Amino acid sequence: MTRTWILPTLFALCGLLVATGLFLGGSRGEAAALLLMFVLLAAMHSSLVFPRSIDAREAQRRSEVDGRPIVYWRPGCKYCLRLRIRLGRRARQLHWVNIWQDPEAAAVVRSANDGNETVPTVVVAGRPHTNPAPPWVREQLASSE
Structure with a gap:
């Protein structure tokens, strides 16, 4: 922490x-x-500046229920900040997981990125996407509603 x-x-x-x-x-x-x-x-x-983080298991559970994407992030990451700012108020609709607070989340990110903790990693329908464009994430959020 x-x-x-x-x-x-x-x-x-x-x-x-x-x-x-x-x-x-x-x-x-x-x-x-x-x-x-x-x-x-x-x-x-x-x-x-980020919505309240939850742990990886809770994010996966919620995502299975509501279909919303999961964003794995960490403080100080300029790409995470860019995604957060460009999503605006819609960012609160995503499930945010801080990989520095949850070792299980860091393991999920490493498994999706060849052992690297590259963030933001956005998981949509069980498929990870590393550093996606904010408009694409907005589209995924719209399709999950």
Whole structure:
């Protein structure tokens, strides 16, 4: 669980250090703007922008019932963030599984990607798709409704 917060924490700490230096140097406006930028970067790379994760077994169970795709992801992944942002509100309709919180989920991703933990891996009807285009995922979601 702590691995999930390493990158956001580093962004926040770096921003704080740089902003403190600028503030002490007299550039208060610049310090505030830079600190805000680093805090936004930290938030974007945290788990906070993603829908609540569930474990792999629960995601598979729910997907079998409602037919919705499963997205295996991890914090700090720019492709996962791109998928999340491009899906907008529809992202909440998918089943999200953080591979850093669930070893079983990481094993599912490795088995689908020749031993690599390549994310996002989207499973639709039991078939994995590595880093699919957001419009394609949107289509899969629409066909599962």
